Every structure is written in C-alpha cells, then in structure tokens.
Amino acid sequence: MADTGGGADAARAERLWANMAADDRPARPVLDRRRIVEAAVRIADAEGLAAVTMRRVAAELGSSPMALYRHVGGKEDLPQLMLDAVLGEVELIEPTGDWRADLRLLSARRRAVLLAHTWLSGVFGAHPPFGPHATDFIECELACLDHLKAGPDTVRGIVGAVDVLVTGSVMREMAERETLRGTGVSRPDAVDAARPYLEKVAESGRYPHFTKIMLAAPTDYGHTDDDEDAAFLGVLDCLLDGLEARLSRSGPAAR
Amino acid sequence: MADTGGGADAARAERLWANMAADDRPARPVLDRRRIVEAAVRIADAEGLAAVTMRRVAAELGSSPMALYRHVGGKEDLPQLMLDAVLGEVELIEPTGDWRADLRLLSARRRAVLLAHTWLSGVFGAHPPFGPHATDFIECELACLDHLKAGPDTVRGIVGAVDVLVTGSVMREMAERETLRGTGVSRPDAVDAARPYLEKVAESGRYPHFTKIMLAAPTDYGHTDDDEDAAFLGVLDCLLDGLEARLSRSGPAAR
DNA sequence: ACACAGCGTGTACAATGTACGCAAGCGCGT
C-alpha cells in the first residue's frame, strides 16, 4: 500500500526538495534541521547507519523523538540530508586553468571526505562481493586477460579499474531509477517536482556554470536507456585506451 | 480447570480435523536457502528493498516467518545473499583472445544485470545528489572546465566520467572498510577469517586464474591508505588521458 | 518399537517509526 500510493510519495519527494532549498528558514528554536542532521552524522560515524534512529538522534540532542518531525519530515529523509551535509565538508577551489589538475584535486578531496563516512555505503557496498557467483565472474575476467602474460599486479590493476568504472556507473544510474521507482512518478513528473528547487538555484545567481551547462538540456535529459549505455561504453573505451597505452608503453610489466 | 483442559482438547481436535481435511500441506520441505533468496529478490524487484521483511518473504513462500531462520541466519544476511544471487544472472563467456572486447562485453552484461535490480542501490545511490553542497561542488568542477570552451555535452561527459570513477572507487573501498568496522576486527583477523573459504576456493580447482592472480599477493593485499590513493589516482589519470586524447582529436580544443 | 534429529509453527516481547492531540511561547489586530 505504501508503495502504490504515488500521490503521497510524490508529496514526500516535494517536501524533501523544499527542505533542501529552505536553508534560510527563520530558525528561532534550539532545534533546527542542521543540528539534527549533524547529530545523525555524528551517530553514524561513531556507531554506523543502523544506529541512526529517531529516538537515538533525539537523545543525542536531549530532546524528544517527535520534536524532530517538525524539521525533517521523517526517517527516510535523513540519509539524503546526511549525504549532503557530508558533501559540504569538501573544500572547494578556485579554477587554476589546468582543468586536469583541478579535477584531480577535487576528485581526491571528495573521495577523501566520502571515505571518512563509511556508513554511506549501502547494500551494494556493504561487503566486497566474494560469493560464489562473484568469484565465477572474476575468474572469467582473469581468463580473458590471461594471454596478456602481464604480471599479477598489472592484471589486478586492469580488473580493478574496470570494476571501479562499472560500479560507479551502475551506482549513478540506479540512483536515478530508484528515485523514480520510489516516488512512483514518471520522469517528467519527477523533473517537475524538482523544477522549483532548480529554478531557485538558477535564480540565486550563485551557480552560473551549473545553470548554463547542466540546465541547458531542454526537455529531456537525453536519458533513454540506449543513451546511457552508449555513454557508459564511451567512458569504458576511454579507460581501456588509457590502460592499453600504459601497457604498451611500459612493456611486459607495469607500475 | 475443566475449562482450560477442554479448551486445549478442543484446539487439538480442531487441528486434528484440519489435518484430516487439509492433506495438501507440504509433506516435505519446500523451503530452502535458494528459494528464500529468490523470493526476496522477487519482492525487492517488485516493491523495493524496504518491502523485504521476514514476514513478507515468508508469506511469499506460504510459510511462517520463523521457518526462514532455519536457513538464513537473519535479516541482515539477506542482502548479501541477494547480491550474489543477482551476480549469478550474469552470463559468462569463453575468452576470445581480444581482452578489450572481452572485458567490454562482460562489463556491459554485469552492468545490465545489476541495473535490472535497482534496489541494490543503498543510501549512497538512493537519490542523485542535488543538495546545495552537491551543487556547490559541481559548480566548482564546471568552473574548472570553463576555459575549455567545449560544448555543454562534452563538459557534461567529462564531469560525468570523473564522477563515475570517484563513485565506483569510493564504493569499493567503503565496502571493505565497512566490513571491517561491522565485524569489529582488524584487517589481519578479517583476512584470517576469510582464509578457509579462499583455501576451499583454491583447492576446488575451478578457479585457476583467481588462485594464481588474486591470491598471489603474499601477506598483505597492499592495502595501505596510500596504496589505495595511488591506485585511484593512477586510474583517474588513465581516464583523463583518454578524455584529453578524445578532446584534441575531435574538436578545436584544449591544451 | 523407540529415540532422535531436522524442519515448520505459534506465541511473545522488545525496538522502531510515526499519527494525533496537548501545551507553552510568540506576534497580531481589535
């Protein structure tokens, strides 16, 4: 019942975005959204995401569980707010003109910040997949690389790089699909739900590049399955190019 | 006293007649770990991971919640078993000798299978991160790419590729850290704990390459933080090389 | 025939998310 009632879920999604946007609310009280989310992150850091219950967060703040609902809508909104709070820890930079170095630095910083909060990993990343089927798959990959006669380190490097790319790509796309499925609305509706938030972002003037580049896509985000597949394979080819270049450059052994 | 005795007798008699009448009760076990996990996956596919409760799975199998505990230990084990079950759906291949094509095909298949089960995304992938801090970060990245004067599609492609890599890398490493934190043991202990399983894998003889390549690393898996950082930056450089090559090849571009 | 071990079940309890209603402080128009 909870899942099929699309209207209520749509309303919940809308409220989430509204909460995202309303960082500048009056904030009279001792209890406010930032404090709640900070407490939740603190608990998750110390005891894991499972320990983040409404009662536990309330206790951390010395208040009642129900008081939290005046500020955060519900337990399900917490992880998203916590994620954004963590992203706020990343120290940003002024562009130097060397885009590769810039992106390298930013990526390293973001990675470091995320890794400082391991509870962000959900089901997918809860354990390294070492079950029988995972082993079957890796065995198959290794067999495909066998005739390279490269050293174990090199082979591990290639498999690891490819795995990282697949994992990341899948995470990103599943995030979108799960949002759609969770709210039970179609993509256009979801876009409509986020529109007020995005328009507020655009009007704030603080994100000129974001407005110009990311919001430039007209009605569709070009997100058919085929588009996504092509994009994934394009990036994969890029990476394989780089790996192959490195292989042939350094001879039979690498790194 | 006569009352309670009579009640018990009545209940017994009732059960007796029920048994007389309903002979279609499962005489021999229809319950098995594989069936349980399959049911859980079916439910997650249809209604999301949140709908996978012990009671719901039991209902799906027409049995009692507590019966599941004879086979699966507990609710917390389910996601891992479900993940491995999904990985079993990937159709493997015989190596053709073209390792790049092989890895491409395998990656595409694995990606497709994983994407068919969006519930695999946990907290991290539950929503695309569009909160204020995420927007800050993307704005910064875009500013770094601004002087490239490349089209919006190209810029989105670069940012997306880098993001995918960071996401995947972080997922992989958090998986390991979270396992350590969750079990509360140090890395050597965890390695020791997995050793019997890995030795059984090695002795089975079905995974010669896995045994030779992945288990070749001596005592440590070379997993200091610095090693991980270096590996990440290496892969990132590979990808950036590929992206830059593609840029200069196809357009009035950078340098 | 009889004990035993494995499997499914029912009952019971603790922990959780949260709907609902109440109370206290605040600015407001009259």
Added chain:
DNA sequence: ACGCGCTTGCGTACATTGTACACGCTGTGT
C-alpha cells in the same frame, strides 16, 4: 487587555518489525 493563530516541543498510543523460545510433526537410524 485580550483572544487568536502560528510555531515549536512534547507525551501517548499503536502498528510493524526482528527474533528468542518452546512445541509438534515427520522421517530415519537402530
């Protein structure tokens, strides 16, 4: 002054969850 409405925090109550425990049934070895 005074009610009035709004915001904020709280306490109670209930449905839903995971699972510990003890019991009954079934097939199997002896």
